[in-house]
Amino acid sequence: MPNMQPQKHPMPVQPPEKRIANFEEVALGYSRQTAQEEALRCLGCRHQPCVSGCPVQVHIPDFIRQLAAGDPEGAYQTIAQTNALPAVCGRVCPQENQCEKNCVRGIRGEPVAIGRLERYAADVHNAAEKGASSPAAANGHKVAIVGSGPSGLACAGDLARKGYAVTIFEALHRAGGVLVYGIPEFRLPKAIVRREIDALEAMGVEIRTNVVIGRTITVDELFTEYGYEAVFIGSGAGLPRFMGIPGETLKGVYSANEFLTRINLMRAAEENSDTPVQHGHRVAVVGGGNVAMDAARCARRLGAEVTVVYRRTRDELPARLEEVEHAMEEGIAFRFLTNPVAVLGNDQGWVQGIRCLKMELGEPDASGRRRPVEIPGSEHELEMDAVIMALGTSPNPLIRDTTDGLETQRWGGIMVEEDTGKTTREMVYAGGDAVTGAATVILAMGAGKKAAAAIDQAIMGCAEKGE
Amino acid sequence: MNRIVEKAVLNFTVTRMVVHAPLVARKAEPGQFIILRVDENGERIPLTVADYDRQAGTVTIIFQIVGATTAKLNRLNVGDEICDFVGPLGRPTETAGYRKVAVVGGGVGCAIAYPVAKKLHQQGCKVHSIIGFRTRELVILEAAFAAVSDWLCCMSDDGSFGRKGLVTDALRELLEAGEKYDAVITIGPLPMMKYVCLLTKGYHIKTVASMNPIMIDGTGMCGCCRLTVGGKVRFACVDGPDFDGHEIDFDEAIARASSYRDFERQARETVCNLLKEVR
Numbered sequence: 001m002p003n004m005q006p007q008k009h010p011m012p013v014q015p016p017e018k019r020i021a022n023f024e025e026v027a028l029g030y031s032r033q034t035a036q037e038e039a040l041r042c043l044g045c046r047h048q049p050c051v052s053g054c055p056v057q058v059h060i061p062d063f064i065r066q067l068a069a070g071d072p073e074g075a076y077q078t079i080a081q082t083n084a085l086p087a088v089c090g091r092v093c094p095q096e097n098q099c100e101k102n103c104v105r106g107i108r109g110e111p112v113a114i115g116r117l118e119r120y121a122a123d124v125h126n127a128a129e130k131g132a133s134s135p136a137a138a139n140g141h142k143v144a145i146v147g148s149g150p151s152g153l154a155c156a157g158d159l160a161r162k163g164y165a166v167t168i169f170e171a172l173h174r175a176g177g178v179l180v181y182g183i184p185e186f187r188l189p190k191a192i193v194r195r196e197i198d199a200l201e202a203m204g205v206e207i208r209t210n211v212v213i214g215r216t217i218t219v220d221e222l223f224t225e226y227g228y229e230a231v232f233i234g235s236g237a238g239l240p241r242f243m244g245i246p247g248e249t250l251k252g253v254y255s256a257n258e259f260l261t262r263i264n265l266m267r268a269a270e271e272n273s274d275t276p277v278q279h280g281h282r283v284a285v286v287g288g289g290n291v292a293m294d295a296a297r298c299a300r301r302l303g304a305e306v307t308v309v310y311r312r313t314r315d316e317l318p319a320r321l322e323e324v325e326h327a328m329e330e331g332i333a334f335r336f337l338t339n340p341v342a343v344l345g346n347d348q349g350w351v352q353g354i355r356c357l358k359m360e361l362g363e364p365d366a367s368g369r370r371r372p373v374e375i376p377g378s379e380h381e382l383e384m385d386a387v388i389m390a391l392g393t394s395p396n397p398l399i400r401d402t403t404d405g406l407e408t409q410r411w412g413g414i415m416v417e418e419d420t421g422k423t424t425r426e427m428v429y430a431g432g433d434a435v436t437g438a439a440t441v442i443l444a445m446g447a448g449k450k451a452a453a454a455i456d457q458a459i460m461g462c463a464e465k466g467e
Numbered sequence: 468m469n470r471i472v473e474k475a476v477l478n479f480t481v482t483r484m485v486v487h488a489p490l491v492a493r494k495a496e497p498g499q500f501i502i503l504r505v506d507e508n509g510e511r512i513p514l515t516v517a518d519y520d521r522q523a524g525t526v527t528i529i530f531q532i533v534g535a536t537t538a539k540l541n542r543l544n545v546g547d548e549i550c551d552f553v554g555p556l557g558r559p560t561e562t563a564g565y566r567k568v569a570v571v572g573g574g575v576g577c578a579i580a581y582p583v584a585k586k587l588h589q590q591g592c593k594v595h596s597i598i599g600f601r602t603r604e605l606v607i608l609e610a611a612f613a614a615v616s617d618w619l620c621c622m623s624d625d626g627s628f629g630r631k632g633l634v635t636d637a638l639r640e641l642l643e644a645g646e647k648y649d650a651v652i653t654i655g656p657l658p659m660m661k662y663v664c665l666l667t668k669g670y671h672i673k674t675v676a677s678m679n680p681i682m683i684d685g686t687g688m689c690g691c692c693r694l695t696v697g698g699k700v701r702f703a704c705v706d707g708p709d710f711d712g713h714e715i716d717f718d719e720a721i722a723r724a725s726s727y728r729d730f731e732r733q734a735r736e737t738v739c740n741l742l743k744e745v746r
Contacts, residue, residue: 171553171684171686172684172686173504173511173550173551173553181684181688209551210551210552210553211490211553212553212554212556212686215494215554215555215556216490216491216494216553216554216555217490238684238686238687238688239687239688239690239702240688240689240690242690242693242700244700248700249693249694249695249700249716249719249723250722251722251723251725251726252726254690254691255689255690255691257688257689257690258683258689258690258691261683261684261688261689262683266510266511266683267508272508273508273510274508274509274510274535274536274539275510275511275683276510276727348722349719349722349723349725396686396687396688397687397705398686398687398705
């Protein structure tokens with residue numbers, strides 16, 4: 001009999017007053033019993049609406065049935081058939097817009113906590129795992145992957161399993177892409193990312209950090225000098241946007257990327273790190289996505305009073321629901337329908353406030369969301385000593401600027417065939433944010449897997465013809 | 468990886484290191500930079516490529532000891548390895564097509580100006596070099612500049628080396644005497660570059676300034692190195708580091724460069740105190 005309790009089992013968390021003083025993970029994970037009881041809430045619908053909401057079609061009712069039967073390892077294996085990073089996705093996927101959105105239990109009450117169950121299965125697997133998997137039999141073919149974020153890791157994993165010699169080139173000194181420089185420890189512990197990368201290395205994937213493709217080595221040279229037969233570009237969308245308002249180059253104005261990179265990648269909040277980070281007293285974060293929530297919550301943990309400034313309302317916030325709730329619990333203030341028009345500075349060139357306008361929602365725009373419209377005469381000033389711009393990012397231009405014949409959209413995204421990730425350059429594939437602009441971990445991962453399948457087909461096709 | 472193969476003290480605040488980094492050496496061009504991290508807890512700092520040897524696979528860096536990281540770097544010796552060393556980053560300085568160029572370097576900026584002068588010289592361009600220092604003890608690369616310049620003028624603030632005065636004094640004399648240049652390339656402290664650019668603007672001479680703002684990743688990701696050029700926000704790491712000197716908002720760049728000055732001073736004192744204890 002299914003468990004007909006209308007609400008999800010709550011996720012145990014660190015209490016807000018405690019967690020704002022540390023960077024440790026906020027959500028602590030289900031216990032075995034809670035996971036089993038939550039799993040019993042699943043009705044096992046035959047038409048599986050949840051699966052169609054998942055970008056990589058995880059066999060959700062199957063893995064939940066295994067959890068309900070007390071078989072978390074079996075559940076993990078089911079998830080891992082289609083998802084390369086279960087422990088990561090269980091934590092950072094926007095489930096409310098994907099699988100859980102379609103859950104029949106959500107019609108009357110809350111949907112099944114699919115994300116939390118995925119995380120539980122992955123964590124049990126990771127805690128129990130003994131020997132790492134060993135490399136598959138080599139098939140004699142070489143593939144290069146540019147970028148070690150979610151799309152690159154997923155692509156590398158699938159190709160390595162098929163016996164390809166895979167090398168991932170990473171520009172930074174640590175592998176993981178946005179999982180290490182962007183998403184904070186309290187939302188995604190770095191040990192989890194490290195484990196995924198260690199597992200890839202155990203499978204024979206080579207990771208070369210400190211190599212900037214486009215500068216240190218070009219895409220052309222990967223073919224001509226290094227003998228790779230295919231290249232997958234998963235270089236992400238790293239270029240931060242600014243508002244273009246006066247005062248944005250004052251000291252104390254940061255892109256969210258800069259602020260988060262200092263804290264996450266460079267561990268600037270730790271005693272023994274040489275990298276500095278400003279500990280603001282009053283910090284404004286402009287934007288309403290996950291990155292804005294991450295930046296706000298990091299600033300809070302550094303001791304600041306934080307205000308999120310967003311030009312639409314709470315209903316339009318693009319961030320995951322859980323992140324917004326956690327941010328609010330942590331005492332972060334939200335000013336909705338508010339848009340900065342200038343950053344104000346003191347005579348030393350440091351930020352001392354922002355000038356804002358009140359907004360109201362007008363007609364829907366191209367994105368389907370109601371367009372915010374300025375209210376005349378609503379100008380007001382807020383005192384701040386730091387401002388973090390979390391307005392989204394664009395694809396990095398380095399590779400498109402240095403690779404002939406690689407066509408991109410006007411806004412910079414690499415043009416690909418949707419089903420294969422094939423670009424306009426022979427044997428060059430791309431996926432993730434480099435193609436779509438800033439999106440989600442799971443979409444990037446799905447694109448990496450699709451490209452891996454297409455690369456395999458192309459190389460094997462060539463090999464057959466050649467023989 | 469990244470083994471130091473040569474180390475020389477150029478003066479009491481400036482050190483030259485030759486680092487084995489074959490991938491970087493293969494591609495490096497004058498005007499480009501590298502990012503390094505001294506050790507696992509280190510910050511990422513950009514340093515401009517001062518020279519390279521493609522055959523030997525080495526890259527030369529010249530740095531002034533200004534903060535905790537450069538003090539740490541200076542503690543390393545021949546045979547030691549630098550934890551991370553990535554590049555070459557940024558766009559190379561444009562040198563093609565020039566027939567006569569004035570290269571104006573100041574202080575440790577001369578280390579960056581030198582490879583540019585050398586490349587211009589190798590391409591058959593006439594090079595007039597003006598190098599300036601506060602005082603004789605801080606002079607670097609005088610002989611190196613002499614070897615690649617058709618004319619060299621040395622300046623010092625106190626007159627202890629070359630002529631007394633600023634690099635802009637020497638450049639003004641040349642321009643007033645009717646010297647014509649296809650371009651002026653200037654690399655040095657921000658105020659110096661600002662005044663070089665103000666001077667050449669009056670003569671309508673194309674002027675390129677090499678900017679070295681605070682950076683983290685160096686690949687366009689953090690936006691920390693942004694500056695205003697011609698009214699637009701540009702990133703020094705991917706759009707530069709060279710920009711049209713007549714378009715750069717130098718006052719803003721000067722303000723931004725001081726963002727971590729207090730932190731730096733404190734951090735350097737900590738490192739210095741640690742070193743004292745070790746001794």
